[in-house]
Amino acid sequence: MASDAVLDHATAAESPAIRTVLARAYRTNPLMAWVLPDEQTREDACAAWLGPSVDRYLAVGLVHVARLRGAVVGAAAWRLPGAGPAPESLPTPRGALAALVGRARADEVLAALGSAALLAPPDPAPYLNFLAVAPEHQGHGIGQRLVEAGIAAARDVGTxxxxxxxxxxxxxxxxxxxxxxxxxxxxxGPLLTVLRRAPRTT
Structure with a gap:
C-alpha cells in the first residue's frame, strides 16, 4: 500500500530516482506542457531540465523522499534561505533548458518564471520548488506527508x-x-499561482 511509504531525507545516490519521479508526475503539468510541448519526449526532457536542480537541492537544500519497499515513489525539494552556493557542475539548470529548447526560448521561460518574484514573502523563507508522487501512488496521502515534513523541518517559519x-x-x-x-x-503560458503559509504564532 502507498500509505505504508516511509519518509526520509534523500541521499545523493537517489538523484536519478527523484528526477524520474518528477518527470513522470509532471508529464501533464501545464508548465511542462508549455515549456516542453512534445508529448513524446516530455518525460525525458523534463528529467534532463530538472536533474541539475535536484542535484543542487540535494547539496544545499532540503529534500525528502517517500520510499515504498526501498523504491522512491515521491519527493519534495525545498530551496532554503541563506543556503550556501551549490558545488559547480554541469549542466546548469539554465544550460540544460537552453540545450533542450534553444537559448532564446530558455531566456523567455526563465524571465516569465522570474516575474512571480514580486509575490514572494517579504522576508526570506523556504520555497517548495518540487513536489511529486509517482502517478500510480497518488491519492494516498504521500504528497501531504512530504509537505508536512518540510514544514516541520522549517520549524514553523513561513513557507x-x-x-x-x-x-x-x-x-x-x-x-x-x-x-x-x-x-x-x-x-x-499558464497561470502561475503563488501561495504562502504564514509562520505559526504562539
Missing part, C-alpha cells in the same frame, strides 16, 4: 510555493497555504 496546476490549489489550501497572487507566464 511558500508556486503552481501552474489549478487542481493543486485545494490540496495546498488544506495544508494552510493561502493565495498571494498569480501571474500569466508569457503571452500564451
Amino acid at each position: 511558500y510555493l508556486a503552481t501552474t496546476d489549478a487542481r493543486n490549489l485545494p490540496f495546498y489550501e488544506r495544508l494552510g497555504y493561502g493565495r498571494s497572487g498569480a501571474v500569466r507566464l508569457g503571452a500564451d
Whole structure:
C-alpha cells in the first residue's frame, strides 16, 4: 500500500530516482506542457531540465523522499534561505533548458518564471520548488506527508510555493497555504499561482 511509504531525507545516490519521479508526475503539468510541448519526449526532457536542480537541492537544500519497499515513489525539494552556493557542475539548470529548447526560448521561460518574484514573502523563507508522487501512488496521502515534513523541518517559519496546476490549489489550501497572487507566464503560458503559509504564532 502507498500509505505504508516511509519518509526520509534523500541521499545523493537517489538523484536519478527523484528526477524520474518528477518527470513522470509532471508529464501533464501545464508548465511542462508549455515549456516542453512534445508529448513524446516530455518525460525525458523534463528529467534532463530538472536533474541539475535536484542535484543542487540535494547539496544545499532540503529534500525528502517517500520510499515504498526501498523504491522512491515521491519527493519534495525545498530551496532554503541563506543556503550556501551549490558545488559547480554541469549542466546548469539554465544550460540544460537552453540545450533542450534553444537559448532564446530558455531566456523567455526563465524571465516569465522570474516575474512571480514580486509575490514572494517579504522576508526570506523556504520555497517548495518540487513536489511529486509517482502517478500510480497518488491519492494516498504521500504528497501531504512530504509537505508536512518540510514544514516541520522549517520549524514553523513561513513557507511558500508556486503552481501552474489549478487542481493543486485545494490540496495546498488544506495544508494552510493561502493565495498571494498569480501571474500569466508569457503571452500564451499558464497561470502561475503563488501561495504562502504564514509562520505559526504562539
